[in-house]
Amino acid sequence: MTGAATNTAVFDHPDFDDHEQVVFAADPASGLRAIIAIHDTTLGPALGGCRIWSYGSTNEAIADALRLSRSMTYRAALAGLPLGGGKAVAIIDSDRPKTPAMLRAMGQAIDRLGGRYITAEGAGSTVTDMDEVAKATPFVSGQSWGAGDPAPATARGVFLCMEAAVRHRLDRDLAGVHVAVKGLGSVGRALAGMLHEAGARITVADIDPARVARARQAFGAASVPVGAISAMEADVFAPCALGGDLNERSIAGLRAAIVCGSASNQLATPEDEIRLAEKGVLYCPDYLVNAGGLIHAARHTLDLPRGTTDAHIRNLPETLLTILAEAARTGATPGAVADRTARDRFRPREELRLLA
Secondary structure (H helix, E strand, O other): OEEEOOHHHHHOOOOOOOOOEEEEEEEOOOOEEEEEEEEEOOOOOEEEEEEEEOOOOHHHHHHHHHHHHHHHHHHHHHOOOOOEEEEEEEEOEOOEOOOHHHHHHHHHHHHOOOOOEEEEEOOOOOHHHHHHHOOOOOOEOOOOOOOOOOHHHHHHHHHHHHHHHHHHHHOOOOOOOEEEEEOOOHHHHHHHHHHHHOOOEEEEEOOOHHHHHHHHHHHOOEEOOHHHHHHOEEEEEEEOOOOOOEOHHHHHHOEEEEEOOOOOOOEOOOHHHHHHHHOOOEEOOHHHHOOHHHHHHHHHHHOOOHHHHHHHHHHHHHHHHHHHHHHHHHOOOHHHHHHHHHHHHOOOHHHHHHHO
16 A cells, blocks of 8 residues: 655654655555655656655654655765656564565555656665566666676775875875775675775674674774764765764764764754864765765666766766765855755756746
């Protein structure tokens, strides 16, 4: 069963940003409870991952869907892709994890949207999961026979942007630079491997001790508890877990010169980028530096040649440096410049109607 979200739940929500469509989907037989948010389709159909997660409340899931779908619109615009932004979140419980039936039900809910939203792998979902979703809808990317795992492409984009940011702020390459990596999932681990190959010194943290042990063995990384990683004295802090790592409390203890990581929605509030700027920390807008995964998924969705998608990923650090230069020239924060640049590329629907 699929239905529109209520005014109380969405229209008055602080993260609602004139989203085009927000849908609740439920399938009692499989236990599916999901929210699909389509932020903007001015440039093309909304593409965004499917996050499968255990939330503390339905309101948390709504906030996640709204914020993530908005960031996907901005991400696609800055990456130069003819796509809009959307996101699906499926709410699971620890005693009732995801099942093939639940994934197929998610596919059915996506299929009812008629191609306005295309899903892909996200936090808590895998390539195998996308194979299951694809049994119920063609509007999916990231299957084992299609685009596949986007993590290496995401990590590559973050690595290239971090390399550019280090040159911009510290005037050096990554050899010997100390990077504190929070989160060793598929992207964080791949990023740590690239940093190791570049000669960086790495400190890691993850809630899974086995992941930490593998990073220590494979990359010679040091490790600290998850709660201590943001306060490490390091050149770069790389948040690669979930969002909200940068808040008033963590920023007060932050001792890195640069923040550049793969996590989406790293800022808990918009004011937190002001706090970073006042502290002299260079913040690299997350939806720009982590766009490699979206570009990878778009290759299958838009039927782009590999060379084209590789070029889009290689262009991310150039876009970042342009934004950082404009921020320095105007005194604005990098995030504000990135937002404005993205909005200039997906003009509001109201403006398009006036021009029609």
